[in-house]
Amino acid sequence: MKISYIWLGEWVEHKLSPEEMAAGLTSLGLETSIAEDRRGAYANVVVGKVLTVGPHPNADSIRLTTVNAGGETLSIVCGAPNVAAGQTVAVALVGASLPNGMKIEERKIRGEASFGMICSETELGISSDSSGIMVLDSSLVAGTKLSACMELEDVIFEVDLTPNRGDCLGVLGVAREVAAVSGGKLKMPSVAPAQEGINGLSIKIENVKGCPRYTAREIFGVKITPSPFKIRRRLAACGVRPINNVVDATNYVMLETGQPLHAFDRRDIAGGIITVRNAAQGESFTTLDGKTHALEDFNLLIADASRGVALAGVMGGQNSEIKDDTADIILEAAYFDPVCVRRTAKRLGVSTESSYRFERGVDAEGLPLASFLAARMMAQFAGGIVGGYLDVYPQKIEHPPIALRARRTNDMLGLELSDREMAGYLGKLGIECESGSAGLFAVKTPSHRHDIKSEIDLVEEISRLHGLANVPPTAPKLAQHASLENGKYAKRRALNNLFAAAGFYEAVNFSFINPAWRRALGMEDKKPAKMENRINAELSELRTSLLPGLLQTASFNLRQGEERVTVYETGTTFRMRSGELHEEFHTAGVMTCGEEEILGVKLPRDFHRLKGVLSNVIKATTGVSPEFVLPAQGAEHKFLYDHRQAEIMVGGLCIGLMGQIHPLALEASDVDTDMVCFEFSADALLGLPTRGLRVTPIPRLPGIKRDLALIVDERVEAGALVKTILETDPVRIRHCALFDLYQGVQVPEGKKSLAFRLFFLDTEKNLTDGAGDEIMAEVLARVKEKHSAVIRG
């Protein structure tokens, strides 16, 4: 909200500079900064009299003028269409620098010298009116500083108000806070008594909850013109567009008191009655902005005998607005229920200065003041005659006293304030304290502070007046809860670190995705949750898997020219199951296939490389080596190669999958490089029961190492051979590891050679070479029998 320093000064006594005021308000919780500083901004702008206006020899649209600006007569080239001899104008002299950044110098315009500029309101930073030069009151004396004859050198604050401080949505409310900072008095105007009743008009409130108080005032015989300069400047400075003297009066008083007002053309109120009622379901209503709404029965309407004339607290109707020939006015000042106004504004998608204030709560007791001030302005600036006043307030809104305990206040804040200090702080805000027994107050809050409802609200008021800077910092003893820490966060973190150490870069993708990314991978087994996304409608479902997002990451990077992408992510996935949403942390990764070469040593980037990484990471995390098992027939994942996929099994539990992505899935995901991927449930992995690790004693006796090269059919799985070998003598064959795989000219077509390193050990006695030979012979017999393997000669 924008607010004027000069305007504030009309409502409160203070000796604060704008900087001090901003700092003071900020320390009270009204975050205030200086948005525009016009002090000294009009140093070389003076009142001038246009003496002559003549044509420019080289241009039709601009004119040559002579101007008396107090000293020598100045020649000024002027492009404004409305310039005329005899006008009193604002002249920026050579050397002036205007609020819009323009510097005035002596210069030639189309060949003619110009010594200054006759200014428009835009150039002076007063309004957005750039239709012509600003014409001033002819009584002003040439050469007078412009800032000396009109209100210009103001400072405009930007106040970032929190939603609880509806009372500060006006000059008066902020002035109350300034009074608390400065210790100065508020300058409240006195309200002249009104003439009760309006001839030929009655008010009926059908929904008292929606509208507890409604007042109307009659003003006759106004003449619609633009408002005087001061009013227009203040409105524009606060971001409100000036319209005419009547509408401006309602807006001006709203900015001043925080109370929204509305002016009806009396001619358009039919039947001598104003009814505050709920709209009929489907009732059509056209607001001031020309939009027609189909209303619902919770929308509150101001209606005359036959139709709605305003959407209560939100916007007036087009059918009763102020027109150029409006003469008689009904001025509305009402209190509408915040929830009621908010529901209507939200439902219709309209937010106005008025609805914004009603939603945050206005001062129900402030209506007479606001109505009086606006009527006075209409009398003063529109020549109106103030007539009668109707005030319907069936049930007064009460603010019962609140009990405040001094001990409780000090305990909460960590302070030792005396009763007197507390009462003093509240007093600065106009909050009255009656001291009961020692340390107990009965506190009466003023009607404008409807946000103060309970003791804690008063504690807050005391704390902000005392100043949070004056609360001494202390170190609390932080209580631990024995059953709280589940350790999953720390374990997930360790898991993440392992992937980073294994060469993967951590990505963070949005939790919501484009369903097309998921469908590109044919993932239909989990039902996704849908969401409404007003930022990007395409990202409309919560991810059931991290892989669609990671493939987008890969696609994006490959298009940026990256050759290799190695990324992983740990994050939440979401799925619908029996009408409920389930969340699960997953870890997933994708890696472009190919080769890495380090000084001639080639390292493959493929299925088996990824399998190695996963084995290591899972072993390091759980202490158990995972197994990789081809899914059962028919249960394969469609987005992976049929035979290049595996389920990741840990301790007999399937926690996820890995594999190489199917070429068609890659194509559908806009990825043009082969990729392998994995995804597993981090919750499942980290939730596995931790089995106590038992150490195997280090053998005292040396074992025997033997190498074995076998030739088998190319379709025999190496894993099956290892299994057979180990099973031959489970006690003495301790290790069997594949170390070479060869297919080529040295072995027959359709065959491959596999080389294993075996380790034999007998914990009881030293194995002799002869015993080793015996074991090897048994192994050979078994692999020949089971796999038709022959030793490679």
Added chain:
Amino acid sequence: MAANLIDSLLELKVQVPSLPEPADEKELDALRVKYLGKKGIVSLLSQGMPSVPKEQKPEAGKLLQEVRTGIEQMLERARVKIRREKIQREIEQEFFDISLPGANPGFGARHPISAVMEEIVDIFTGMGFQVEEGPEAESDYYNFEGLNFPPEHPARDMQDTFHLTEIEMLLRTHTSPVQVRAMEKYGPPLSVIAPGKVYRCDADITHSPMFHQIEGFTIDKKVTMGDLKGTLQTFIRRLYGADTKIRLRPSFFPFVEPGAEMDVSCVICGGKGCRVCKHTGWLEILGAGMIHPNVMKSSNIDPEVWSGFAFGMGIERVAMLKYGVDDIRLFFENDMRFLRQF
């Protein structure tokens, strides 16, 4: 002859220490052959032993052994020295290119947001807070009502919300629902730090529809606003260094009262004023306050007995300041050229 042998041995014994030092292996070999070879001097002298008179034999034998040992030791010292010099010479002369790349498949990296989040979590767990997490899709109750945001309250506008369409749920707009859940689940006293993802319908260079927050709170008997201030001051000094100042300003969040926002002295300019702090010298970092009695009541905790404080902060803001990132979208684009810098 016998006297001669002894004399010769004595003479040789005196000579040994001043024998010329061999310069290389060749000279060393020559020296060995000359003295210790089959036809070497020592060998020749020992051939005279049989003719030594019996009573002088022990003396001659001892002398012969001394001479032989002396020469052997001298030769061994020379051998060690020559070898050491030879190795050193080879090492000195070698060309070795340390500029070749390290032969290692290379590490990846954690994401900067994770790194900052974990750094902050570590500070708080070090102070005694315990980590708790909560779901990212929440009910209106846990995200708003249980946190003292009544339905149709303008405070809800502070957090523009994503709603799910088929069920009555929303994506949490802050990590504060974990407060309510933890209070319900464990009851007081407790001290919790809750990191996680949050969602708001907002997107520009400083706002992302998904971002990360850390929520912290404690409930115990007689927790004060001073405790909140002390805790935050300790945290900030550990995060940004001992010279960093904090400033609390009154503010409003429905679930705390008194509520405050905390600024830290600008980590870029040290408080002198710069572009980043908009020349104020201060950076707004987090929101905090005393847990509102209504929040405690909705979790069946008696606010007359217990009190507590809570605070919450956005991680992206801290990370942007720490790494000099000026567009929040960089964190979620996952451009390898960005990720590799960490």
